[in-house]
Amino acid sequence: MPPLRHLLRAGPTVLVALTALLMTLLPVQALAADRGEWAPYVAYSVGDIASYAGRAYDCRQSHTSLPGWEPPNVLALWLERSGPPPVDTQAPSTPSQVTSPAKTYDSVSLSWGASTDNVGVTGYEIFVNGGTSASATTSGATSVTVTGLAANTTYTFTVKARDAAGNRSAASAAYSTTTPARPDPDVQAPSAPGNLRSTGVSGSSVSLAWNASTDNVGVTGYEIFVNGGTSASATTTGATSVTVTGLAANTSYTFTAKARDAAGNRSVPSNSVSATTTGPQPSGSRVIVGYWHNFDNGSTNIRLRDVSPKFNVIQVAFAEPAGSASNMTFTPYNSTVADFKADIAYLKSQGRKVLISIGGANGTVHLDDATARQTFVTSMQSLIDTYGFDGMDLDLEGSSLSLNGGDTDFRNPTTPRILNLIQATRDLLNRNGAGFMLTMAPETAYVQGGMAAYGGPWGAYLPVIHALRDRLTYLHVQHYNTGTVMALDGRAYAQSTPDFHVAMAEMLLQGFPVGGNTSAMFPALSPEQVVIGLPSSPQAAGGGYTTPANVQKALDYLIKGQSFGGTYVLRKTSGYPGFKGLMTWSINWDKFTNFEFSNSHRAYLDALP
Incomplete structure (x- = not known):
């Protein structure tokens, strides 16, 4: 529950002493990374140092910042520190063994061996055909999919590692691969879901099931429509059952289902089925x-x-x-x-x-x-x-x-x-x-x-x-x-x-x-x-x-x-x-x-x- 709740009624002297004790217990890295002034939508790692309102803070847990999560507001993520931050000038090691585990006509998936750093690698930058600016980045993962490529075209990729201080490694060995030719578009819709049926009701929900549809490429999900509506009230990612929630008590509803594939093709509607929710919950049941x-x-x-x-x-x-x-x-x-x-x-x-x-x-x-x-x-x-x-x-x-x-x-x-x-x-x-x-x-x-x-x-x-x-x-x-x-x-x-x-x-x-x-x-x-x-x-x-x-x-x-x-x-x-x-x-x-x-x-x- 609330952090530091055991001491919510303690005086300032006790809280200062507790903060000092927490500083001694935090894991210490070889060299912390000074990230400068705190900002939203930035990936911070454990040991990073950020400034806010003239004070410096240590990152206690890796996270991506959001508006409202300034260091003084979120004690679970930041702890105020004293003294100037150290300076990190050492670049990460070079990424190794760049390869491609998969590719499509307009994308190439890449993976590589992780780099090391005296403080910590914060991400990687991928360069295409010797370009001077990165075409893709990661926040620590050693894989990425580069999209927006042309079909039947050869591309050469290199990877650099970076750390929180902005140091970048040397480029990896170049890796070249050719995208396949563009396939014919998928215009065939899946078959309609079969035997849509109600499997249970409550005061605010109806559970439904149906028989699976088929498709020339593959069914990716189903959409459920209520009372003939034009927008789906519930969706699945391949499962052939769902519970539609948020319904009114003691009310009759009519449902239909459509199947969809990865190309966005949708089937004709299934059979319709009606179900009535149960009465309102009794007083005192909350x-x-x-x-x-x-x-x-x-x-x-x-x-x-x-x-x-x-x-x-x-x-x-x-x-x-x-x-x-x-x-x-x-x-x-x-x-x-x-x-x-x-x-x-x-x-x-x-x-x-x-x-x-x-x-x-x-x-x-x-x-x-x-x-x-x-x-x-x-x-x-x-x-x-x-x-x-x-x-x-x-x-x-x-x-x-x-x-x-x-x-x-x-x-x-x-x-x-x-x-x-x-x-x-x-x-x-x-x-x-x-x-x-x-x-x-x-x-x-x-x-x-x-x-x-x-x-x-x-x-x-x-x-x-x-x-x-x-x-x-x-x-x-x-x-x-x-x-x-x-x-x-x-x-x-x-x-x-x-x-x-x-x-x-x-x-x-x-x-x-x-x-x-x-x-x-x-x-x-x-x-x-x-x-x-x-x-x-x-x-x-x-x-x-x-x-x-x-x-x-x-x-x-x-x-x-x-x-x-x-x-x-x-x-x-x-x-x-x-x-x-x-x-x-x-x-x-x-x-x-x-x-x-x-x-x-x-x-x-x-x-x-």
Whole structure:
């Protein structure tokens, strides 16, 4: 949850001392790279030094900067430093073994052996036919596809490596290859999808399936049309099933499907099928999820059994690694194991759910190989069996989740740390049965931030959410401790505002292009899976606190389509009646402010139809 939350009430002297201690603990490279004045849309690496407002900052985590993520605003990425930056004058080594693994009539894919550098290689530049300016660049990957070439033409390529200080290596050995002749255009459309049918309904969604189409080259996806509409309401990338979300309750809809190929040819429509959503969800079915501190951070202590009944789901924070980054442990704070187990059983007897949350700002979890994955599964299952938790919550922050270079498709991740987390979580879900809950509490950079940029921390939760969406109970992104974030309308919105909460939530309810690539759309989640994460009081987080009145303005618009006159305009003007509720950090801070959060929002949610 919020970085440095244990010391939010500490004085300036303590915070200065903590900053000095963090400086001594950061990994030190042989030579840091001075990147000059901080700017948005720049790729920064660990150890880079940037200036902002007359101060120098060390980069703590590789990332691509965005407006609103200035160094003083994002402590997870930057740490203020003292002293002048060192100067890097050493160029990287020369790239080796340039070759082409694939080519088309208008492009050539290249790969090469990585260069080395005394600080670090930040990217490569590719030169065509001895040109003096680069025709393509990378941000660290040792492969690239050069496009816009002519068919049946010979090209010669060289590669140079560069570092953060602007030093460039000597050019690689030249590599020549000839593009093939241009193929005949594909004008044949796929066959129509067969036997479109409904496989399930809810109050806000209809699940559909169909028989696969065929094509002379290959089917690349399907588009679903609702009530004869001219634009697709849902798409797939080859799968022959989909769930159309964001529908109105107790309403009949008619669906058709079309297949498409890589050339943009579309089939004639499938047969049509009608389905009716179920009635509205009953009053009181919306949830408030709250995090309970297993430590004293100056808010207040609450025995677990005394948590207010206004909270439906209680997240015990946190299980943290000990001995290794994958061995999860938990010891009740100020309680015996027997008493803590009894408290959990008592809450469960009231029909409430108690989950164990993993990680937090201080609990760095790494599952880098099969051994670490098994250690994680074994240690987590032991905690679940010992205390009788109803589920698990993934609250992974910092370096716990980050995309490796070259991992560019959230649908097919390649980063071992992410693949092992997905498999370990799936193993625990399968061990504990269909009723075992899975929730996630990522920061905005790791989810919505993936629309503007995909790599490093940006969008790093997306492959995890996507792979586990069939078992995901609630996703409650932290709408706090963040800068401005770009929404579906292309505008950046600031935390603490109704516009921000509506815009960030609708990105999950509509889906969005990952890394700005419309061919890599992150599919929408069901409204019943989406919860907004908020601080319960101004003291609970460094930024993002929103008054109950403004939260409820956002919910009125998001759930009922009742606009408050803000800048952001809902894509679905009628709203999302199935939207599930709110999450807060934290229950303890809520008590500190006489339960302002849970009292006001419980009454509001229960009054909804």
